[in-house]
Amino acid sequence: MRNIAGRNLIILLITGALAPTAQPQQPFDLVIAGGRVIDPESGLDEVRDIGISGDRIVKIGPGPFTGADTLDARGRIVAPGFIDIHRHAHGDISYRYAARDGVTSAFELEIGAPDVDAWYRMMGPARLINFGVAAGHIGARMQVLGDKSFLLPSGPGRGAASEAQIQEILAMIEKGLAAGAVAVGVGTAYTPGASPQELAAVVGLAARHGAFVHAHLGGGLRRLAAFLRTADQARAAVHVAHINSTAGGDIGEWLRALREARERGLDVTTELYPYTAGSTLIQSALYDGWESWPDERFASLQWAATGERLTRATFARYRAQGGSVISHANTEANLRVSMVDPLPIIASDGGRDMADQPTHPRATGTFARILGRYVRDEKLLTLHDALRRMTIEPARRLERRVPEMRHRGRLREGAFADITVFDPATVNDQSTYTNPAAYSTGITHVVVNGVPIVRGGVLDEKAELQGQQVPMGPRVPGRPIRAPRVSR
Ligand SMILES: [Zn+2]
Incomplete structure (x- = not known):
């Protein structure tokens, strides 16, 4: 019994490793459409659509992909999140x-x-x-x-x-x-x-x-x-x-x-x-x-x-x-x-x-x-x-x-969907030594774990409205990143 359970577990793990989000029948949860996708790890630099389901990139390819939600990236550069x-x-x-x-x-x-x-x-x-x-x-x-x-x-x-x-x-x-x-x-x-x-x-x-x-x-x-x-x-x-x-x-x-x-x-x-x-x-x-x-x-x-x-x-x-x-x-x-x-x-x-x-x-x-x-x-x-x-x-x-x-830090199928889309013609800092509290411009969309937090150059509405205390929920997608813990 234990062996069979173990084998099933192994099969599950292998399947999971090959297809991190196993199902995806289109449409994707989110599509980043028509941008110039640059992935510094693989050297990819092509106009592509990115299909995201849950917190992962599921597919990168020539579009058009369909999604429940779409971010228009035409004329923009699509990079891994910084x-x-x-x-x-x-x-x-x-x-x-x-x-x-x-x-x-x-x-x-x-x-x-x-x-x-x-x-x-x-x-x-x-x-x-x-x-x-x-x-x-x-x-x-x-x-x-x-x-x-x-x-x-x-x-x-x-x-x-x-x-x-x-x-x-x-x-x-x-x-x-x-x-x-x-x-x-x-x-x-x-x-x-x-x-x-x-x-x-x-x-x-x-x-x-x-x-x-x-x-x-x-x-x-x-x-x-x-x-x-x-x-x-x-x-x-x-x-x-x-x-x-x-x-x-x-x-x-x-x-x-x-x-x-x-x-x-x-x-x-x-x-x-x-x-x-x-x-x-x-x-x-x-x-x-x-x-x-x-x-x-x-x-x-x-x-x-x-x-x-x-x-x-x-x-x-x-x-x-x-x-x-x-x-x-x-x-x-x-x-x-x-x-x-x-x-x-x-x-x-x-x-x-x-x-x-x-x-x-x-x-x-x-x-x-x-x-x-x-x-x-x-x-x-x-x-x-x-x-x-x-x-x-x-x-x-x-x-x-x-x-x-x-x-993370990559645009490839199976990676976490941390993605930054920017306009190469307008991207720039606006803050100065006397006014450091200025948002940069030209950052068009930012996606963290599959959730857009910047959309069309502005913070997602819910993020913008947050007070000092961030309400928990799907619109607050950033997670703690830590090394494996050792119990002592
Ligand atoms: Zn320091």
């Missing part, structure tokens, strides 16, 4: 901006969460777009060292940890990995007191769990070299956050070092956001030692809440108060070096304030800005290259530990 692997803005308002920028999955990987289970509980079973989190070293060490600051350490979390405290930090990260964290986040720029031994222990732990380490390093090639050596020794997969801002004027050398590391077999990736200014919390360790800065340096900083440029006096006042600051520290020339290089993934690093409003235009315009300004207007990178770095590359970065990511 995957943002570096985003701090995870709220209902933030996700509307992300959706209007073409993002269908968003991950908090650099800071991550000190308590991964609690993060997923807080996010709940459904949001506008898919979401996931890393186990965060920064937050774990803040808890262990008793730093009560918001998000980033500005007290004892910056200092050194004892051997016993390091063990406690590691135990918290390991608990997060067992709870399905998709990666391990570290930010040595924010934790100057973390010793090389502490970092090596974190990297080793991640490697044992098949998790990659998403790292915000401090500047300087020596720090990159040390980090890559640590990764080599642990045979860990690692990811260097926002190389555009961290490398600054050394961008060419940083990219070369990453390429050499990849050639010797290290699984290392990186990312960029398409802006010359960064953003962080003014109270963070990044600005330790500000007292000895020359006066003119403060003017490179802009207070996010008001847009004003800072002086020594206003810097001191806001540092005591705490909040987001925009840092005009990079050049367009450096940024372009990172963009023409095929390696960096596109990721926003977008943040938000306490009211879930964006603090920097990268939170709202990153993806449309690449497609509009840098692909169409300036021809700095090709459309195919840009889409590859927004879809399949971030999916691959995650999929070793998170099997469902093998079915």
Whole structure:
């Protein structure tokens, strides 16, 4: 009996694998009709119809397909939904901006969460777009060292940890990995007191769990070299956050070092956001030692809440108060070096304030800005290259530990129907440093798990009308994405 049941189960599983949604008699639930379908994984670039049933792509082919619902994509590009692997803005308002920028999955990987289970509980079973989190070293060490600051350490979390405290930090990260964290986040720029031994222990732990380490390093090639050596020794997969801002004027050398590391077999990736200014919390360790800065340096900083440029006096006042600051520290020339290089993934690093409003235009315009300004207007990178770095590359970065990511970031039969349709002639960012709260334009339709959330360039009516609390239901299709959980 048991054997027969087992065999039936196997047959069921095999059938399921071959045809994820077994039935589909047409019409499909949803058809995306007549668009130029580009799939960076397979190289497909043809005018096609896409038939969707439930949450999956069932058929891609020459149309016309018929569906209960149809999105007209004629004259538009149909791409896999964009995957943002570096985003701090995870709220209902933030996700509307992300959706209007073409993002269908968003991950908090650099800071991550000190308590991964609690993060997923807080996010709940459904949001506008898919979401996931890393186990965060920064937050774990803040808890262990008793730093009560918001998000980033500005007290004892910056200092050194004892051997016993390091063990406690590691135990918290390991608990997060067992709870399905998709990666391990570290930010040595924010934790100057973390010793090389502490970092090596974190990297080793991640490697044992098949998790990659998403790292915000401090500047300087020596720090990159040390980090890559640590990764080599642990045979860990690692990811260097926002190389555009961290490398600054050394961008060419940083990219070369990453390429050499990849050639010797290290699984290392990186990312960029398409802006010359960064953003962080003014109270963070990044600005330790500000007292000895020359006066003119403060003017490179802009207070996010008001847009004003800072002086020594206003810097001191806001540092005591705490909040987001925009840092005009990079050049367009450096940024372009990172963009023409095929390696960096596109990721926003977008943040938000306490009211879930964006603090920097990268939170709202990153993806449309690449497609509009840098692909169409300036021809700095090709459309195919840009889409590859927004879809399949971030999916691959995650999929070793998170099997469902093998079915996202692609347009193929059987994949999840996460799809972004945009107008190549009009796609663009609209947000600026003084007004980051502007929706991108030219993103025509966005579909998450088979459900349209942007339709005809505007958020689906129900998504638009949502208040702070998202009502559960079929119109809120985004799901938690996590690694398989380990029971202990
Ligand atoms: Zn970040």
